[in-house]
Amino acid sequence: MQPQHLVLFALACGFALGSGGFSQDAAADKLYKVVDGMADARTYNGYRRYHGGCNHCHGPDGVGSTIASSLVDRPLDIENFRRVVRDGQSSSENSFMKGFADDPNFAPYIDDIYAYLQARADGALGRGRPKRLEP
Incomplete structure (x- = not known):
């Protein structure tokens, strides 16, 4: 991925860093569940998928x-994140992220990756x- 493409991906995924536990009254729009630093299956899979490819640039x-922006500092909503990851985005001549709509390693797992990045941004991870929560 090119730095600018990753920046857009980061914006789609982006959230604030930190650490902490899962709040029982967390907003319904959170795709993750983290308890005592342990992630649910979706969020754990998002970690795995993110580190299978996104981390090379982000x-x-x-x-x-040095080539792509943080994905945990500037969050995008889930719909924009999905669009950018699927379709890619170009913000300038030097800023481009290819789309992953046809990549079987990422396309089916966009929400999982988002959950992981959302948990990172919120400080839950x-x-x-x-560690993975047991079912």
């Missing part, structure tokens, strides 16, 4: 890199591989 744990 850096470990969504914090950004810290850096590194989260």
Whole structure:
């Protein structure tokens, strides 16, 4: 991915960093569930999928890199995130992110990746591989 494409991807995924636990009265729009630093299956899978490809440009744990922006600092809503990941986006001649609509490693898991990045942005998950909640 090119830096600018990743920036857009980051904006779609982006949220604030931090650490903490899951709030029982969390908003219904949260796709993740984190309890005592342990992530539900969707969020854990999002971590795995993110680190299977997105991290090459957006850096470990969504914090950004020299070629792409942080995905946890500037959040997009879920619909815009889905659109950018599926279709890609170009914001300038030097800023481009290809779309992943046809990539079987990412397209079916966009919401999982979003859940992981949302948990990172909200401070529910810290850096590194989260432990998985048992079903």
